[in-house]
Amino acid sequence: MFVFYTISADERLSKNQQIENLLKLISNGENTALEKLYDLIKTDIFSYALSKLKNKPDAEDIMQDTFVNLFKYAKQYKPKGKPLAWIFTIELNLIRRHLQLKTRNVELDEKILNVAEPNDILEKTINNLFLQQLLSNLEEEEREIISLHVVSGLKHREIAKLLHKNLSTILSKYNRAIKKLQLLVREQN
Amino acid sequence: MEKELKEKIISAYQKETPDIKQKVIFACQQESQVPSPIKGEKIFFKNSIFKMVAIFIACILTLCIGLGIGINLPQNSNVVLAEESKIYLDVNPSIKLSIDKNNKIILCEEINEDGKSVLEDMQLKGVDLKTALNAIVGAMYVKGYLSQTDNSMLISVETTKIEKKEFLTQLTKQVNGIFENTEMQCSIIAQAVNETEQIKERAKENGVSIGKAYFIDKITNSYTDLTEQEKNALFKMNIKDLSLMYSHGQNKEQPPQQEGDKPKEEENDNEDVVLGSPLTSIDKEQAKNLVLETAQKDASLIEFCDINVRPSINQHTKVIYAIKIKFKGDENVYKYEVDCLLATVTLVNVEPYHLWGDKNPMPPQHNDNQEHGSPEKGEKD
16 A cells, blocks of 8 residues: 655645745844754755755755855745745755856756766765665656655645756656665665 | 655655754854855846846946936036035134035135144045034044033034024034033034135134134124233133123123022024023122122122123133222222133232222223212222
8 A cells, every 4th residue: 555645735834834934034134033944944955955966065065055045035035935946946056056166167968967976975975875875876857856855845846847847757757766766675675 | 655765765864964053054144244245146147138138227327327317416526516605613623614505515624733633534525514513523522622621612604505594503403412412511602704804814813713713803892992912812712711702792781680580591682693502601790799708898898899701811711700899998909800610719909099090990880889889089099
């Protein structure tokens, strides 16, 4: 029997509302709101950066930069009920800039981005074996979708809009990713 | 199965998430101290069209500014503005300000060394008059030129403004407002001046501002019997003492206060002078009583008493009541000087009445003299 675990609409609405309220407080100069926001979405931010970069130190840097940018641009956020999409847009831009700098302004191809980090590096930086395997075995877009949907609770439609992809592509890649991971877990067991 | 998988994924990421909260908070604190714009952040200008539109608008604005279209241009500092008013500030430091019709400073210069000390490195050109006054008066206070004991300021204005008195009142209120924040009680005199050649010359000769020279001229005119020495002494006086001279000169023709009367407010017949705050000096009656106390004589013994406000030629910074008094049964005329502000009594001279009477005409008939009797000519000896 398959039990689909999803973050309930109520819970996700609550989280989005919380984030919006905290962004408003940050824009009003409330420093404690930043700490609360950090606690609320730190895993969302880190997981997305890690899924894109497969490098923990780099993901940490992106995570820090993302929060600093949220702090800076909180006033510019217009409440539309989807603060996570806005936050991930900021983060994606930071990641792209990071990668551009890393490859010294060479125009990046999706294929280049999909080249996996050597496994020894992952082993050194990622403690969790399962996570190492997840990052090693999934393609970049698959890792992205898993992070955005499973960890952050974004709907597939929202992910499609964020990544400028078709919904069907997103759904297809998501299902493929889940199957890969299920196989992985079975092999471990 | 999928639920467990998802929980496993979430758990894995959660455990791997570093705790960099303090780093983030610190970075945000640093960020908040950095003035915007922050370099390199172009999150909302990804689209090149945005850039082109922004550049286009910037070009249009530049063109408009260049042609001066529809924009109220600030005055070019190289353009000579119509000078509308000159303002002279006198305490001990003397400072001259020239302002345009918008009350912006065109020129600010010191007239004496103390004024130079106050202005130091101040760059007041283009600054609003109110701001400039705050800076100058503040500097005077900080440097000790204004204090609780030396608390008078003369503000003189030569202006084309029609409502001179209103302008003077505004200036007085403005400067009074600065003093309200201190423990000082200050006396501000504001006057409208006409720069004549005579005034300019007198100012230059005595090393004072045109405003101070003009004020002294007014004082001189209200005291018809000042000697040359006394007139010269006026130029060495500070504003506090000059204002006392002025106010006493204005009140000369007033009847003396009766017992029980409330203290009179300073009455000013000259519309061009605004007195910003009341002066605190003893009146003639009080001065006389101090002399009686010093001489240990009763008022009933006064044969005659002559009281005049004078600038002291002995001590240039003082305004005094010069009191000449003779007592019944005493052959001498005593000359006292009573400090108007400090109420100190100094015996200056004692002269036999017969010698004094030869040199001096009959003293003017005061109410005091009428009350206590004045000597007849035939009775002099």
